[in-house]
Amino acid sequence: MIIQRYILKQIAVPFVLICILLAILLLAEAFGDVLTRALGGTLPGNAVAMLMLYQLPLVLQELMPGGFFLALVIALGQMSGSNERVVLQATGYSDAKIMRLILLVGVLATALLYLFTLYLVPLASRTTEMLNKTLAERPAAEIVQPGQFTSIDRDGSVLYAQSSDPAAGSLLSVFMAFLEEGEQRLLTADSAQVINDGEGRYLVFSNGELLTGFDDEQLERTQFSQMSLLLERREVSDSFNRRSRTNQELWESGTRRNIATLQWRLLYPLSLLVFCIWAVNLTRYKPRSGKNAAVLPAVIFYVVYQYLCRTVNASVGSGNLPLWLNFWWIHVIGVALGFALRIDFADLKTRLRNAVPSRGSASRGSTS
Structure with missing residues (x-):
């Protein structure tokens, strides 16, 4: 459908640009460490490109949720600020249909993120470990x-x-x-x-x-x-070792930290679906609001949300919270908050006021 293709194009362009920009920024730090080792003589030049390539899945895993959320907010905010969503509603393409389309895109993005968290990132981490071990054994x-x-x-x-x-x-x-x-x-x-x-x-x-x-x-x-x-x-990072383990190894180990790491891989991609609901409802048309008025609240929501998820996961791994209480409930609260953003409380207050007759009008009605 033409409208769907138009909306998807509006989302895809900022998403690609944001991912490229954030990937360059995140890879810059890793490239600095690798370049320092290369200039110091402990790393051959042909290994620099390989190490940077193996860092890419980890970087993409970290930036995809934020980049996807920000792209949704920018695209839908531009459409609301330009009154395009008002026109779409007038032609029968309501916010509910936009929500269904965005959730469908979110499901595809979630599946892609699962590919990274469950397979590509552990594989890249294991390959990096083996490469570093090989380089360390050079005569x-x-x-x-x-x-x-x-x-x-x-x-x-x-x-x-x-x-x-x-x-x-x-x-x-x-x-x-x-x-x-x-x-x-x-x-x-x-x-x-x-x-x-x-x-x-x-x-x-x-x-x-x-x-x-x-x-x-x-x-x-x-x-x-x-x-x-x-x-x-030699710097041995326990979290890095866990990151390189397969899902089966994490499950069979039975330790709390490994199980919490596996839970993170399974729960982390679901945040994309929460962000889809937030993006649609944060960018609903409001008079006198700018095209990018929802960007700042979206960034604040994202930072707080990620902080809560990571804090709860760390608490579960350290034993302060039980395993069953990992951050799945934060997703549930996020979904509820997303639909709460859809409520126009001013309009709701007006409807309730009109629905409940005042005391004076009730007494006049009884007298007559």
Whole structure:
């Protein structure tokens, strides 16, 4: 139908633009971290694009509800401000029909969001974990090219190796200049290797000499058989581990936090249907209201709604609330609030006043 295609077009254009803008903003932070690792020498250039690609499902999952809600409010608000919805009602296309159309679109968007929360985001998180593990196990010979000065992931640190032993994954005839507690230090060693443990990645030098005291002009030489310098600290995030687990793994684990994470995946997409009801009723035509008058209330509603959902989910995961009391009831309240926004209380008050006869008119009627 022409009217339906027109409404869908009015929604699709701002939705795409909002998603692109928010995706760029959200990916900028992740890109900064990845770029820092790449410039520090701990991340090869060809892995940057892969890591950014794996961040995209998580970013889209986070921005889709807000972008969809804002697109609905902008599109329907523009139609109300331009009196298009008044014309549609005059031609028989009422707000009830608009609501049905928006809910149909919301069902499709909810199904798409379920695809992200249940499958794409866990898959991307697992792939990212495996890629980071592979990168962490790279030998030193792959991190530093022999015969070139290389900045590594330490402030003001430069590493040079005359040659390498690819079979052993080690660097030979190594020189390194670095800062330690604000003091310039130089280090030479016969060989160096990258070692990984539970705390992070270390560059381990063997059979070398450490030179200190440049600032005090009292040069000190310290011989060592082995010395370790931290390259990259390992940060283990429990939430990230849960995010990478499959739905079956979360369910079979039986722990509260994993079950709460699974509940989040199942309940989070349903917020789109609540936002559909809110958008239609927030943007109903009101005289002397601007085209974007509903944007600010919509943003406030969205922020409060998301805060409540995340707070309740965190409380369930920590054991402060029972599992059955996760935020499904917030969706129910949201739906009720959405239909309450449809009520014109001024008109309702006038109708009630007209329906109930005043005391004076009742007495006059009885006297006559």
